[in-house]
Amino acid sequence: MNPITYLRPGSVDEATRLRADFEEAKYLSGGHTLLPSMKQGLARPSHLIDLTAIPGLRGIAVEAGDAALTIGAATRHVEVASSADVLRVVPALAGLAGSIGDRQVRNRGTIGGSVANNDPSADYPAGLLGLGATVVTNQREIPADEYFVGLFDTALEPGEVIVRVRLPVPLAAGYAKFRSAASRYSVVGVFVVRTPQGVRVAVTGAGEGGVFRATALEAALSANFSAEALAGLSIDSGALLRDMNATPEYRANLIMVMARHAVNNMGRVSMYK
Amino acid sequence: MTIVSMRVNGVEVSREVPDNILLAYFLREELGMTGTHVGCDTSQCGCCVVHVDGVSLKSCTTLAAQVNGCSVSTIEGLANEGVLHPIQKAFAAMHALQCGFCTPGMMMSAVDLITGHGRPLTEEDVREGMEGNLCRCTGYHNIVKAIITASHEMHAGAGDAQAA
Ligand SMILES: Cc1cc2nc3c(=O)[nH]c(=O)nc-3n(C[C@H](O)[C@H](O)[C@H](O)COP(=O)(O)OP(=O)(O)OC[C@H]3O[C@@H](n4cnc5c(N)ncnc54)[C@H](O)[C@@H]3O)c2cc1C
Ligand code: FES
Ligand code: FES
Numbered sequence: 001m002n003p004i005t006y007l008r009p010g011s012v013d014e015a016t017r018l019r020a021d022f023e024e025a026k027y028l029s030g031g032h033t034l035l036p037s038m039k040q041g042l043a044r045p046s047h048l049i050d051l052t053a054i055p056g057l058r059g060i061a062v063e064a065g066d067a068a069l070t071i072g073a074a075t076r077h078v079e080v081a082s083s084a085d086v087l088r089v090v091p092a093l094a095g096l097a098g099s100i101g102d103r104q105v106r107n108r109g110t111i112g113g114s115v116a117n118n119d120p121s122a123d124y125p126a127g128l129l130g131l132g133a134t135v136v137t138n139q140r141e142i143p144a145d146e147y148f149v150g151l152f153d154t155a156l157e158p159g160e161v162i163v164r165v166r167l168p169v170p171l172a173a174g175y176a177k178f179r180s181a182a183s184r185y186s187v188v189g190v191f192v193v194r195t196p197q198g199v200r201v202a203v204t205g206a207g208e209g210g211v212f213r214a215t216a217l218e219a220a221l222s223a224n225f226s227a228e229a230l231a232g233l234s235i236d237s238g239a240l241l242r243d244m245n246a247t248p249e250y251r252a253n254l255i256m257v258m259a260r261h262a263v264n265n266m267g268r269v270s271m272y273k
Numbered sequence: 274m275t276i277v278s279m280r281v282n283g284v285e286v287s288r289e290v291p292d293n294i295l296l297a298y299f300l301r302e303e304l305g306m307t308g309t310h311v312g313c314d315t316s317q318c319g320c321c322v323v324h325v326d327g328v329s330l331k332s333c334t335t336l337a338a339q340v341n342g343c344s345v346s347t348i349e350g351l352a353n354e355g356v357l358h359p360i361q362k363a364f365a366a367m368h369a370l371q372c373g374f375c376t377p378g379m380m381m382s383a384v385d386l387i388t389g390h391g392r393p394l395t396e397e398d399v400r401e402g403m404e405g406n407l408c409r410c411t412g413y414h415n416i417v418k419a420i421i422t423a424s425h426e427m428h429a430g431a432g433d434a435q436a437a
Contacts, residue, residue: 006275006292006338028339035295035334036316048292050339102405104322104331104382183317184404 001038005047012057012138012161015049019159022047027161029074029113032105051112057163060085066169069093070136073112073162081106092173095269096127096191099177101184112162115147118154118210120241121185123177125211130191130202133167141166150209170195175269176261178205178254180245187245190214190258192266198222201259206251208239217259227260277337281306282350292338297321299337300347308348308377312407319406322378322385323347329385331405348377351384359426360384360419369419371410379406379416387424394424 007025009015019025025047028034037043051057057074062085069089071080080086081098100106100114100123114124115135128135128144135142138161147155156162170193177189186205193200199221201214220229235255240248261270277294278287281304288303300306300323312320314333321333324346351358360380363369370376386402387394394402399420408416 001293001295003291004293006336008338031336031339032316032334035336038293039314048336052339102319103386103402104319104329104405105316107328107330108335 001035002041002044004038004045006050007047008050008053010053010055012054012163015051015054015161016138016159018047018049025049027051027116029116030076030109031113032101032109033113033117033119051161052110057112062089062169068169069167070164071111071167072164073115074110075112077101077106077109077111077114078103080111089169090131090167090173091267092175092191092269093127093131093167096123096175096177099123099175099179099269099271111165115165116154116156116162118148118152119185120151120207120210121183121187121189121205122211123175123186123189123204126175126186126189126191126202126204128165128167128202129211129213130173130193130200131167131170132193132195132200133165135162136164136166137162145213148211153210168195172266174262174266176258176265177269177271178258179271179273181273188251188254188258190255190262192221192259192262194225194266199225203255206240206255208241214255214259221263225263227263230256230260230263275338275341277341279337279340279342280344282346290337292336294337296323296325296332296335296337296340296345300332300345303337306347306349310374310377312374312378312409317407318375318378318409319382320375320378322381322406324381324385327385329382346381348381351380358384360387360423363419363423363426364416367415367419367422369412369415371412375406375408375410379403379408382406383420383423387420387427390424391428392424393428394421396421399424 026045028048028050052074058072060083061070077097077100086094133144135147173193175191178187188206189204191202201217204211235252237248237252240251275292300309310320312318316334323332325340325343399417
């Protein structure tokens with residue numbers, strides 16, 4: 001790992017000032033993506049600005065009337081997985097958080113880090129896009145539909161800090177995930193959400209450009225919310241990933257299978273490997 | 274360089290170290306506590322698991338500076354004045370190790386899993402809860418049995434795993 005200077009600001013303002021002072025600086029949250037990439041030499045920051053000591057960046061709250069859930073950027077996966085509030089209003093999101101990596105990864109990794117990183121196989125991007133969440137930064141509020149731009153790419157400007165995410169509470173949500181037995185990341189994960197405005201379906205693990213919405217599935221499920229409504233539909237494999245886990249064609253089929261499992265198991269996460 | 278202070282197995286320590294030193298190497302190289310192993314160094318195997326403020330984490334994926342001021346427990350602190358911890362007794366009794374390289378991390382993860390559970394573990398609890406620990410010798414069956422056995426000893430009186 002390259003030499004670094006470790007910094008631990010006490011406020012978001014101080015963090016952004018430090019980030020502006022050092023061109024090659026990076027924010028650090030749980031470190032469970034950044035530190036492994038530094039070991040591999042894929043990231044070589046000069047300074048690490050640890051956000052986790054900033055008051056207000058951590059924690060979970062439910063808005064009055066259960067309208068929405070807000071989760072601080074530095075909130076760890078384990079906290080979301082075990083939160084009584086999340087389990088009550090969006091149990092599938094608690095299940096999603098509990099399906100990430102392993103216990104030790106969940107004890108360190110944070111939602112802000114995952115969303116900032118936007119790994120094409122990460123779980124939270126599917127949850128946020130499916131729920132129609134808003135990413136709240138130190139500068140603005142970004143709807144999930146505009147936030148996830150591409151592979152490891154987001155709408156964040158350099159130096160912009162995610163402060164929290166705001167997730168509207170749906171009528172119901174379900175997440176089905178086919179995991180790589182080795183890496184424990186999704187080969188395909190499908191997050192299905194019922195809202196008063198219709199159904200949203202977000203797919204992770206599969207897209208060449210990262211997480212995406214399966215609009216044909218959304219239309220079919222909005223008309224008739226049942227696994228039968230998906231019969232006869234298919235996903236174009238043209239823009240799907242090819243890697244050691246699966247071919248694009250296999251992933252296209254897996255998306256349909258996971259979508260059916262999600263629809264049949266709303267209110268929870270269902271895992272396959 | 275930065276001064277990192279922490280309490281390791283109840284003892285206050287303080288060292289001036291490079292900012293990029295990982296907790297695993299802080300323990301092994303600065304403190305000479307080589308019980309914490311580094312297997313993969315890519316966050317996959319769990320050989321390096323220690324507890325920080327009572328929570329298990331991978332010390333190969335945590336900077337020492339990130340846990341400045343915290344309380345760290347390692348495998349060296351499990352036995353109490355020569356009396357083995359229930360997990361150590363169970364691993365020995367049930368032949369839950371071959372080469373032993375994964376064992377410190379297995380035990381630290383297992384203790385965290387058991388204490389966080391409140392009652393004895395089922396096989397499913399163990400297999401799921403121990404996903405972050407790999408054994409290159411692949412002796413998983415006995416590891417699982419040992420952890421279940423230790424969970425019964427540690428939660429003696431807390432009721433049966435199946436009934437709970
Ligand atoms: C063995 C292993 C298995 C894993 N399995 C899974 C899995 O199954 N599913 C899954 O989704 N993930 C998985 N992960 C990734 C894990 O969830 C990471 O914790 C997460 O992706 C990154 O969060 P972090 O808090 O660790 O971020 P860090 O590593 O600290 O940061 C990641 C990036 O985000 C930036 N960043 C962090 N916080 C902010 C912020 N508030 N504002 C702006 N930028 C910020 C950092 O600068 C960095 O570029 C796994 C990781 C490991 C090591
Ligand atoms: S050495 Fe830390 S997880 Fe393998
Ligand atoms: S006993 Fe050899 S790696 Fe587990």
